[in-house]
Amino acid sequence: MNFYSTNDASHQVGLAEAVLRGLPADNGLYMPETLEALPSSFWRGAKDMPFPELALAMTRQLIKGSVPDPELREIVERACVFDAPLVQVGDRYVLELFHGPTLAFKDFGACFMAQLMGWLIRGNDQKLRILVATSGDTGGAVAAGFFGVPGIEVTILYPEGKVSPLQERQLTTWGGNIRAIAINGVFDDCQALVKQAFLDEQLRTSLQLSSANSINIARLIPQSWYYARAWQQLPEHSAAPVFCVPSGNFGNITGGVFAQRLGLPVHRFLAATNTNDVVPEFLRTGSYRARPSVATLSNAMDVGNPSNVARLHNLLGPSADAWDRILTGDSVSDDDTLATMQLVWKQHDYCLDPHGAVGWHSMDQHRDLWDGYAGILLETAHPAKFAEVVEQALKQPAPTAESLESLKGLEVHKINMDPDFETFKAFLLDNR
Ligand SMILES: *Cc1c(COP(=O)(O)O)cnc(C)c1O
Numbered sequence: 001m002n003f004y005s006t007n008d009a010s011h012q013v014g015l016a017e018a019v020l021r022g023l024p025a026d027n028g029l030y031m032p033e034t035l036e037a038l039p040s041s042f043w044r045g046a047k048d049m050p051f052p053e054l055a056l057a058m059t060r061q062l063i064k065g066s067v068p069d070p071e072l073r074e075i076v077e078r079a080c081v082f083d084a085p086l087v088q089v090g091d092r093y094v095l096e097l098f099h100g101p102t103l104a105f106k107d108f109g110a111c112f113m114a115q116l117m118g119w120l121i122r123g124n125d126q127k128l129r130i131l132v133a134t135s136g137d138t139g140g141a142v143a144a145g146f147f148g149v150p151g152i153e154v155t156i157l158y159p160e161g162k163v164s165p166l167q168e169r170q171l172t173t174w175g176g177n178i179r180a181i182a183i184n185g186v187f188d189d190c191q192a193l194v195k196q197a198f199l200d201e202q203l204r205t206s207l208q209l210s211s212a213n214s215i216n217i218a219r220l221i222p223q224s225w226y227y228a229r230a231w232q233q234l235p236e237h238s239a240a241p242v243f244c245v246p247s248g249n250f251g252n253i254t255g256g257v258f259a260q261r262l263g264l265p266v267h268r269f270l271a272a273t274n275t276n277d278v279v280p281e282f283l284r285t286g287s288y289r290a291r292p293s294v295a296t297l298s299n300a301m302d303v304g305n306p307s308n309v310a311r312l313h314n315l316l317g318p319s320a321d322a323w324d325r326i327l328t329g330d331s332v333s334d335d336d337t338l339a340t341m342q343l344v345w346k347q348h349d350y351c352l353d354p355h356g357a358v359g360w361h362s363m364d365q366h367r368d369l370w371d372g373y374a375g376i377l378l379e380t381a382h383p384a385k386f387a388e389v390v391e392q393a394l395k396q397p398a399p400t401a402e403s404l405e406s407l408k409g410l411e412v413h414k415i416n417m418d419p420d421f422e423t424f425k426a427f428l429l430d431n432r
Contacts, residue, residue: 001064003030003217006310015066016120019113019218020128022211029310030217032062037263047232052080054232055225058262062221067119075119079112084226086233089350092363092375095230098353101144102170103382103401104137104300105252108226109219110145116218117210118149126208129428130154131197133190136163137300140170142212143178154212155428156180157190160416166385166404173410181427182414189419196421203428214251215307223255226378228264234374240267242370244363244377246355247271248301250279250308252378253327257315260326267373272362273331274298279306280329286320297334297389298354300381328369330362337361341393351390351399353383 003018005011007028013021018030038061046054056076060069067075082099100107121128128151132142139156146154156171160182163171172180183190194211197203231241243266245253253271260266273280274296282288290305316323332340340357344350352360356379363375382401383390390398417423 001062001066002033004033005029006031006314015063019116019120019216020210022213022216029215029307031311031314032217034064035258035261035315036061037261040263043263043265046228049232051083051225051229051232052077054228055080055222058224058228058259059221061262062224062258067116071119075112075115079108079115079222080225081111082107084229086230086376089344089348092370092377093230093234094350094356094377094379095226096379097226098379098382098385100141101403102137102140103385103403104141105223105226105378105380106138106141106214106219107144108222109214109216109251110141110212112145112222113212113216113218114142114145114149114152117146118152121151121208124151124208127432128152128208128210130210130212131157131194132212133157133187133194134163134171135159135187136167138214139180140167143171143174143180146212147174147176147178149177152177154178157183157193159186159190160184162186166407168412168414169407169410172412172414173407175413179431180414181424182416183419184416185419193419193421193424197424197428200421200425203425207428207432214249220251220255220258220308220311223252224258224262225255227256227259227266228262230376231264239373240265241374241376242266242268242270244270244272244359244370244375246298246301246359246378246380247273247279248276248303248306250306250312252380254308254311254315257312257326261315266326268369269327270359270362270366270369271327271329272359273329274301274337274358275331275333276302276304277329277331278304279309280331283320283323283327283329297337297386298358300355301358328366330365332358332361338389338393340364341390345394351383351394352379353381353386354389354393355380355386357393 002012005024005028007026085096097105276293293302293304337357340361359377384401387398
């Protein structure tokens with residue numbers, strides 16, 4: 001299977017280049033050359049398949065022939081070590097995507113990408129150096145995914161004093177092949193250092209550098225798995241699902257469209273954003289206006305120019321009318337987010353995180369879309385990750401999560417550094 005650039009379909013590369021490079025030189029995004037449905041006989045038998053088996057079949061179809069089967073099985077089984085339970089809450093289902101190591105759905109992508117990269121570089125004598133700049137969350141998921149993968153060293157840059165104490169522990173307590181650098185500056189300084197490293201001739205020739213950013217095709221593949229996992233858990237003879245996806249960069253929902261192309265029965269998608277509503281506006285007006293993001297309570301979705309829109313254009317077509325055939329958009333204010341968290345807690349004893357609450361509210365606003373279907377909300381993070389917002393909404397302490405509590409006793413290992421490229425470069429060259 002080849003992967004093409006959304007900017008130029010004739011630019012095609014194999015899986016290794018697509019994953020290790022991350023981004024094509026023309027600034028497009030990689031897409032699988034073909035997206036063919038698995039046969040209906042497969043789906044008839046898929047309802048009772050163990051999750052890793054289902055994930056393997058979907059992955060095999062998305063990267064056809066790129067990794068020999070026994071090895072692919074090992075990669076998927078290592079990545080697929082946590083489940084996505086479907087729970088009924090009131091009149092709908094909630095798919096809990098927060099049972100991975102950092103309690104958010106991005107763990108699926110990070111764990112699979114880490115295992116796949118580990119396999120792609122097998123036998124190289126040189127280590128692969130992954131550089132990540134993070135404003136908090138992504139870095140933790142990447143660290144958890146890559147921890148202990150042989151042949152790979154991860155260097156995480158984050159702004160000193162600008163991530164929460166909990167996030168800092170998720171970045172700095174690993175040891176082993178994960179190193180954290182606290183930059184005396186802001187997130188943009190971290191990102192600038194990483195970008196400059198990729199452009200530096202000496203670093204490029206003497207180290208094997210790669211990134212682990214969220215637009216890597218390897219992170220999208222496992223984001224198709226849990227749509228099928230949700231369907232597996234619906235009752236016998238259930239109507240087809242309508243998925244509500246809290247969205248920022250639209251990578252999660254792109255995984256859902258992949259699953260639908262593979263033949264999963266999906267009636268429709270509802271993309272729920274916060275006030276950063278570029279895509280709902282495009283669906284409403286037909287014109288796409290990227291703009292700077294504004295800060296909200298569901299901050300992992302504060303995106304003003306969602307990168308995966310390029311992929312959705314390739315999948316769904318160029319116009320809002322084409323998108324409208326399978327997708328509805330909606331945007332939700334912070335006030336409605338808080339009120340929804342409160343309401344769902346009172347009525348159902350279920351604590352949503354702010355991102356899930358955005359989705360819940362959108363489902364309330366668009367009942368006609370899922371009336372007669374199985375309405376499924378993707379809950380993208382554990383509420384304990386957003387304890388301040390939860391406390392603001394519920395007027396009581398947020399639920400805790402064991403894995404976050406246990407971080408509190410661990411020792412922080414970080415290197416402090418000024419945002420100076422020569423210092424960073426010397427560090428990379430000295431610590432091979
Ligand atoms: C990243 C993130 C989202 C948005 O997902 P996209 O793939 O960017 O649309 C939603 N919720 C949480 C908790 C996230 O971390």
